Amino acid sequence: MNTRRTTIKDVAEAAGVGVAxxxxxxxxxxxxxxxxxxxxxxxxxxxYRPSALGRNLRQRRSGGIGLxxxxxxxxxxxxxxxxxxxxxxxxxxxxxxxxxxDDPESEAELIGMLLExxxxxxxxxxxxxxxxxxxxxxxxxxxxxxxxxxxGREDIPAVVADDRGGVRTxxxxxxxxxxxxxxxxxxxxxQQRLSAFRQALGPLVDEELIVVARGSRDSAYAAAAGLFxxxxxxxxxxxxxxxxxEVAVLAARELDLRIPRDLSLIMxxxxxxxxxxxxxxxxxxxxxxxxxxxxxxxxxxxxxxRPRGVLLPTELIVRGSCAARGTSRSPR
Amino acid sequence: MNTRRTTIKDVAEAAGVGVAxxxxxxxxxxxxxxxxxxxxxxxxxxxYRPSALGRNLRQRRSGGIGLxxxxxxxxxxxxxxxxxxxxxxxxxxxxxxxxxxDDPESEAELIGMLLExxxxxxxxxxxxxxxxxxxxxxxxxxxxxxxxxxxGREDIPAVVADDRGGVRTxxxxxxxxxxxxxxxxxxxxxQQRLSAFRQALGPLVDEELIVVARGSRDSAYAAAAGLFxxxxxxxxxxxxxxxxxEVAVLAARELDLRIPRDLSLIMxxxxxxxxxxxxxxxxxxxxxxxxxxxxxxxxxxxxxxRPRGVLLPTELIVRGSCAARGTSRSPR
DNA sequence: ATGAAAGCGCTAACAA
DNA sequence: TTGTTAGCGCTTTCAT
Numbered sequence: 001m002n003t004r005r006t007t008i009k010d011v012a013e014a015a016g017v018g019v020a021x022x023x024x025x026x027x028x029x030x031x032x033x034x035x036x037x038x039x040x041x042x043x044x045x046x047x048y049r050p051s052a053l054g055r056n057l058r059q060r061r062s063g064g065i066g067l068x069x070x071x072x073x074x075x076x077x078x079x080x081x082x083x084x085x086x087x088x089x090x091x092x093x094x095x096x097x098x099x100x101x102d103d104p105e106s107e108a109e110l111i112g113m114l115l116e117x118x119x120x121x122x123x124x125x126x127x128x129x130x131x132x133x134x135x136x137x138x139x140x141x142x143x144x145x146x147x148x149x150x151x152g153r154e155d156i157p158a159v160v161a162d163d164r165g166g167v168r169t170x171x172x173x174x175x176x177x178x179x180x181x182x183x184x185x186x187x188x189x190x191q192q193r194l195s196a197f198r199q200a201l202g203p204l205v206d207e208e209l210i211v212v213a214r215g216s217r218d219s220a221y222a223a224a225a226g227l228f229x230x231x232x233x234x235x236x237x238x239x240x241x242x243x244x245x246e247v248a249v250l251a252a253r254e255l256d257l258r259i260p261r262d263l264s265l266i267m268x269x270x271x272x273x274x275x276x277x278x279x280x281x282x283x284x285x286x287x288x289x290x291x292x293x294x295x296x297x298x299x300x301x302x303x304x305x306r307p308r309g310v311l312l313p314t315e316l317i318v319r320g321s322c323a324a325r326g327t328s329r330s331p332r
Numbered sequence: 333m334n335t336r337r338t339t340i341k342d343v344a345e346a347a348g349v350g351v352a353x354x355x356x357x358x359x360x361x362x363x364x365x366x367x368x369x370x371x372x373x374x375x376x377x378x379x380y381r382p383s384a385l386g387r388n389l390r391q392r393r394s395g396g397i398g399l400x401x402x403x404x405x406x407x408x409x410x411x412x413x414x415x416x417x418x419x420x421x422x423x424x425x426x427x428x429x430x431x432x433x434d435d436p437e438s439e440a441e442l443i444g445m446l447l448e449x450x451x452x453x454x455x456x457x458x459x460x461x462x463x464x465x466x467x468x469x470x471x472x473x474x475x476x477x478x479x480x481x482x483x484g485r486e487d488i489p490a491v492v493a494d495d496r497g498g499v500r501t502x503x504x505x506x507x508x509x510x511x512x513x514x515x516x517x518x519x520x521x522x523q524q525r526l527s528a529f530r531q532a533l534g535p536l537v538d539e540e541l542i543v544v545a546r547g548s549r550d551s552a553y554a555a556a557a558g559l560f561x562x563x564x565x566x567x568x569x570x571x572x573x574x575x576x577x578e579v580a581v582l583a584a585r586e587l588d589l590r591i592p593r594d595l596s597l598i599m600x601x602x603x604x605x606x607x608x609x610x611x612x613x614x615x616x617x618x619x620x621x622x623x624x625x626x627x628x629x630x631x632x633x634x635x636x637x638r639p640r641g642v643l644l645p646t647e648l649i650v651r652g653s654c655a656a657r658g659t660s661r662s663p664r
Numbered sequence: 665a666t667g668a669a670a671g672c673g674c675t676a677a678c679a680a
Numbered sequence: 681t682t683g684t685t686a687g688c689g690c691t692t693t694c695a696t
Binding site: 005057062064071078110113115118135139249273276278 | 337392405411421427446467607
Binding site for chain 3: 349352353362363364388391392
């Protein structure tokens, strides 16, 4: 059962050479053709796999990427993860994944775990206010943020979608349809979108129509339902994420608000079900997978370049959840 | 920038003790109260984190769990991953995640990567025919399958949903509604469901109504559309996964088949959008998160117990996508 | 109760 | 071109 692992020493002995030679051959160093041949043969025969543990310890690095996501269950983050995985794999780097639940404490704990593992590169959708990232920086861990910026951590490069542009497009579209009372239903950690919303709406902004939920589904649903009930005069909503969009649809149905007749809805993030929904949802699509891929590229490239971050475009995809104001809701 | 990592030696010196003592204190060994106190203080002062690399190398293990999933983007697998992550975290184990894309070759490659990392426990939704798993077994890596069994690998414990029961329930429900021409739209690696379907349908089974798509969305859509076009006489479909269900809805719409008037649909896996769909989809819910959690428990417990696998119950959730036969499709 | 020392598997200096 | 050797940070006998 417990077959001892084949080590470099075994290979060296079997091939009748020194361990250094084996190491050299396997990492493409110089060696005579015949020696190389022999070592390679023996290695495959013995099914030898160099231990990353030994190598990393020696090289004082782990050669692993840490990936911290709020919720791996959310397709958006799933796509981000997919991008990271794809890039990491082409570089032969393992990825250690952790789910923070958008909780700074949990995040800090996970950071500690990654540090312990000796991970030397981290990609994260940051949850805290940025203080939690001091340890990684101090430990010299190359860090890149994805999808979100972190307040007070402008020193860490980030790969994000053009939230401001997306929000502006959405608001323009809605106001163009004649809407004036537009609500924003947001989630945690989206300062960009929030401020962009205020800015895009300008004088039309109504602070009461801005609601920010915590991460959970319940919280989101409560926020949506509360908003709709409290302000039946609103005619359009911008949901800042697929979870928010989902609960908005649910809450609207519960309150007998017809979309788009009574309520126009635009959702951030294009998910497969947006098309299946009735009506199909108009969305601001974000290149989730690219975000992950680019973040991985950045983190792998190391601190060399200075691209202080990447901004990826968003796209308005018009489907059926927005209508011109006019067939407005019955005057309660 | 490149602050050398604090090592056990640093702590030992600072505390005026030997490294062995530090090690003992930190791993709860015997030590005099005062020594313990001093070491602990110094350790926190220096923000010392024991290197998992060093420890694992010494103990000839990595203390990491490998998790291989077909597609991290699929919410089902996302939930499985979430369960694994939760359990692993409570055990303080890091999880290295890989996406196989349901491709045996890719899977084999990833297995190699995990082995190289020295991972000593693996959880996987197996893609290949089982031969690919010889290396892990040989290397003494504790392996547990999740969600799927692998042909020819009955020696590896698996945590799966009660597919047979779920299929039976779905078929019973459908036949109870008067349906006779029931199709099965499946994906890769679901032998259980397929055979259960044949068995449940008994004499009613029509091989032409059984279609198995490859993993991709395109393939799935093509399969669904092809099925519906080729056999307009079918009145009900069982989709073997959320992706299959999604494309079934899409294809039905494209072909102007009304659900449930023209076509009744039951989907495996309850996803959030099932409720948002119109009509809301009747589903066979699977405890995805539990599958992951239990698999992690099993793999962490080690090979000690003999529970040769776990079978988790499924649940029929009736919503609006199934109707009694009668308002059948117009006799083309 | 504590320290010295060996060694996990590997790579990189240094010799030969 | 090749082998010898010294660690990387840690745990674990074995003495003390």
